[in-house]
Amino acid sequence: MLSKKLLNIFVMAVFLFISSSSLLAQHKYVGAKKCGMCHKSAKIGKQYKIWKKTAHAHAFKTLQTKKADEVAKKAGFKTKAAETPKCLKCHVTAYGVDKSLLKHSFKPKDGVQCESCHGAGSDYAKMSIMKSTSKSVAKGLKIYDHDKAKIKAMCVTCHNSENPTFKGFDFEKSWAKIKHYIPKKK
Ligand code: HEC
Ligand code: HEC
Numbered sequence: 001m002l003s004k005k006l007l008n009i010f011v012m013a014v015f016l017f018i019s020s021s022s023l024l025a026q027h028k029y030v031g032a033k034k035c036g037m038c039h040k041s042a043k044i045g046k047q048y049k050i051w052k053k054t055a056h057a058h059a060f061k062t063l064q065t066k067k068a069d070e071v072a073k074k075a076g077f078k079t080k081a082a083e084t085p086k087c088l089k090c091h092v093t094a095y096g097v098d099k100s101l102l103k104h105s106f107k108p109k110d111g112v113q114c115e116s117c118h119g120a121g122s123d124y125a126k127m128s129i130m131k132s133t134s135k136s137v138a139k140g141l142k143i144y145d146h147d148k149a150k151i152k153a154m155c156v157t158c159h160n161s162e163n164p165t166f167k168g169f170d171f172e173k174s175w176a177k178i179k180h181y182i183p184k185k186k
């Protein structure tokens with residue numbers, strides 16, 4: 001009897017250890033402004049400035065509009081759009097992740113940010129790592145190898161009929177509106 005109890009305690013302890021250490025090992029979200037510190041100049045390709053002008057940068061603000069509240073109501077939700085988890089999950093980055101994984105610099109109101117598509121940046125967003133593609137990828141950076149099928153597969157995790165305003169997704173046209181390559185790599 002006693003040994004069974006001890007075994008249970010041991011199993012619990014191992015479980016707690018694994019779950020807490022995996023949270024510690026997870027990359028944290030730093031927010032688009034941090035990426036923008038380096039990804040602003042013409043030389044690197046102005047990714048921050050390009051993103052700022054896309055619909056993604058105001059995806060949260062969209063949820064604060066009357067129109068969004070009407071969409072939410074029609075879809076059967078009783079809460080305002082900007083407070084409805086089913087809307088937030090596509091309209092902001094890192095919605096629903098453990099708070100400990102959000103750095104102070106991370107702002108949900110900045111909508112669909114770099115890290116929705118490139119992965120949480122706390123461990124790769126430094127010069128010593130970013131200069132190397134392989135090191136960055138090892139620290140959590142997601143890239144898509146200029147593979148249209150891979151890119152599209154990522155887009156349609158949000159651009160799909162779960163979105164109550166969905167009218168179809170034309171990948172080529174949409175990508176042309178938001179692409180932001182590094183000039184020398186094009
Ligand atoms: C300290 C400066 C700095 C910060 C902060 C930074 N980057 Fe970078 N990043 C760079 C440099 C430099 C390169 C390499 C550019 C080159 O190859 O010419 C790069 C390359 C990249 C690439 C291309 C990788 C490849 O090899 O194909 C991506 C994608 C990227 N960064 C995304 C981000 C994201 C997302 C963030 C924020 C989470 C971020 N970066 C923050 C400096 C930075
Ligand atoms: C995390 C979810 C998410 C991902 C991933 C995502 N999007 Fe979006 N996208 C949105 C949301 C939400 C909006 C609506 C923003 C608004 O109008 O407030 C949007 C709007 C857009 C728009 C403007 C509306 C339009 O149809 O002209 C374009 C273009 C776009 N996305 C392209 C892309 C492309 C290309 C990809 C993949 C490379 C992509 N998106 C990946 C969530 C996402």
Ligand code: HEC
Nearest residue numbers: 067068071072075081086087090158159162163165166167
């Ligand atoms: C599966 C991801 C997803 C979910 C869930 C989602 N959206 Fe969106 N939303 C998008 C995308 C992507 C767009 C961009 C354009 C498009 O494809 O319709 C968008 C666009 C919008 C727009 C702008 C439409 C326009 O024509 O200007 C509004 C408003 C909106 N969403 C409200 C909501 C509300 C309210 C909810 C929750 C009830 C919600 N969305 C849930 C992905 C989503």
Ligand code: HEC
Nearest residue numbers: 035039047048051113114117144145146147151181182185
């Ligand atoms: C909606 C998804 C999405 C968002 C948001 C987004 N990116 Fe990207 N980014 C991509 C995709 C997809 C590629 C293309 C890759 C390819 O062709 O392999 C890319 C390419 C890049 C590259 C160039 C890599 C190259 O090979 O030239 C850099 C640098 C980069 N992104 C940085 C950023 C930064 C910084 C932000 C935020 C300010 C950001 N991205 C926001 C999806 C996104």
